[in-house]
Amino acid sequence: MAETFGFCTRVGAAGEVKQRTWGNDFGDGYEQSGGTGINGKSEEWAHQAAGSLGAGHELRQIRDFLDRHEGYKSFLWTSPSGMSGRWKVNGYKLDPQGAGLFKISFTMKQAFTPY
Incomplete structure (x- = not known):
């Protein structure tokens, strides 16, 4: 069973949505393009948190969670x-x-395989 990330962090000002595409530029102004894969769109989110790395502190729990994965x-x-x-x-x-x-x-x- 996968763990859930439930910690309070300061999420960056904006997430980023990425779309997977391919393209061929034929040099005469014509370009052929399309999407790739079944999961052609994914998200990324930047996070920050501050605090102590002492035992029992949330920042240490975040670090330990990331290390565990x-x-x-x-x-x-x-x-x-x-x-x-x-x-x-x-x-x-x-x-x-x-x-x-x-x-x-x-x-x-964002991940699309259940590791």
Whole structure:
């Protein structure tokens, strides 16, 4: 059973919707193009959270959640646009803020395979 990401984070100002396409430019102004795959549209959302990495603190729980999924295992989440489904995070950035506090930054990418 997949885990659900239920932590409070500061979602970036905007998510990004990507559409998978192909195209051939014939050099005379004519271009042939189309969509690829059955999941031709996907979303990505940037997140940030700040706090302590001490035992029991939410920031540590977020980091441990991301580490548990190892960059390739998907989890459940609902985006601000209402897209419920599976998502992956491949890596994150820890930024020391001083006084034992850190900021974590990561991007959730929509996934279509249940790892």
